[in-house]
Amino acid sequence: MSRTSNSRVSREAAQKVLQSYRDVLGVQCAVLFSADGFELASYAADDAASARLAAIGSSLAALGSAISSEAGLDACERTTIESKGGTVTIMRVGDDGDMSLAVVAGRNAVLGQLLWATKRCCQALLDNIHT
Amino acid sequence: MTRAEDAEFKIVFTGPMGAGKTTAIAAISEVEPVRTEVDNSDRESHGKELTTVGFDFGRITLPGGHSVRLYGTPGQARFRFMWNILGRGAAGAIILLDATRADALEQLDLFVDAFVPLLPPGAIVIGVGRSTESGALGSDVFAARLEARGILAPVLTIDARKPHDVRMLVHTLTCILESRTPLGACA
Numbered sequence: 291m292s293r294t295s296n297s298r299v300s301r302e303a304a305q306k307v308l309q310s311y312r313d314v315l316g317v318q319c320a321v322l323f324s325a326d327g328f329e330l331a332s333y334a335a336d337d338a339a340s341a342r343l344a345a346i347g348s349s350l351a352a353l354g355s356a357i358s359s360e361a362g363l364d365a366c367e368r369t370t371i372e373s374k375g376g377t378v379t380i381m382r383v384g385d386d387g388d389m390s391l392a393v394v395a396g397r398n399a400v401l402g403q404l405l406w407a408t409k410r411c412c413q414a415l416l417d418n419i420h421t
Numbered sequence: 422m423t424r425a426e427d428a429e430f431k432i433v434f435t436g437p438m439g440a441g442k443t444t445a446i447a448a449i450s451e452v453e454p455v456r457t458e459v460d461n462s463d464r465e466s467h468g469k470e471l472t473t474v475g476f477d478f479g480r481i482t483l484p485g486g487h488s489v490r491l492y493g494t495p496g497q498a499r500f501r502f503m504w505n506i507l508g509r510g511a512a513g514a515i516i517l518l519d520a521t522r523a524d525a526l527e528q529l530d531l532f533v534d535a536f537v538p539l540l541p542p543g544a545i546v547i548g549v550g551r552s553t554e555s556g557a558l559g560s561d562v563f564a565a566r567l568e569a570r571g572i573l574a575p576v577l578t579i580d581a582r583k584p585h586d587v588r589m590l591v592h593t594l595t596c597i598l599e600s601r602t603p604l605g606a607c608a
Contacts, residue, residue, distance in 0.1 A: 324462045325460055325462075326460065326472050326474055328462060328463065342499075348459070349502075352459055353457060356456070356475060360455070
């Protein structure tokens with residue numbers, strides 16, 4: 291296996307953490323992915339959908355970092371896409387930028403709840419990383 | 422005649438991972454390029470440390486005064502959605518290839534197939550890198566492949582680190598564009 295930086299969190303442990311989205315109103319699916327766009331774990335997304343979300347999510351995370359840096363801000367922690375149909379939020383897991391989590395929610399989701407749950411999920415994923 | 426698209430246009434640098442897209446844009450851009458590189462965790466596909474997952478952005482001014490926006494795409498097929506986003510509205514594309522890769526011709530086909538539908542007819546130039554290394558395919562092999570497919574596109578051997586070589590690619594593409602569209606006098 292040549293995946294270098296992201297093998298520190300096991301898929302099983304991450305899948306387990308992502309199961310907590312069952313209890314968050316409106317969440318449709320979630321995908322944990324590497325900075326270069328590989329799916330590492332997912333919740334309620336099939337293989338094809340999670341692979342696509344992982345790739346697009348990594349581009350958005352990188353663009354978020356690019357615009358933060360362009361604006362002279364600190365590293366981008368979260369990018370949230372809002373539409374009439376719902377919300378997608380992409381949050382960096384930890385400070386090194388190795389992984390991010392993308393969560394898709396319908397319009398019945400409460401934004402604050404979604405963001406809070408995602409922050410907790412990222413923390414739980416960090417707690418599961420073996421260094 | 423003062424519409425923005427008359428005075429400024431967009432060229433896309435594309436091609437597989439490790440072909441030198443980010444390097445090429447950095448070599449000629451007049452502004453510090455925007456980069457979206459991250460750690461490459463897929464060292465089986467390519468041994469390099471960093472890989473572009475969003476896009477590169479740079480800018481140059483042609484001798485005639487036209488400003489050209491340079492966009493670099495990610496190279497991996499899983500980022501194909503970015504190819505479509507970046508290809509939209511482009512005046513032309515430069516496809517960079519690595520002549521030492523065993524799958525270089527398949528990569529040529531992949532990027533030609535992806536970008537021809539997005540671009541004005543004939544607005545493609547091929548830049549072949551590492552062509553002097555042992556085991557490299559000759560540029561004539563790439564030209565033959567294009568010809569067999571009925572695609573007319575110049576094939577240049579280049580070093581993506583050399584500003585002169587990259588400018589030559591851009592110059593070749595702009596000459597094609599100027600011969601087809603009223604961009605102004607050829608410089």
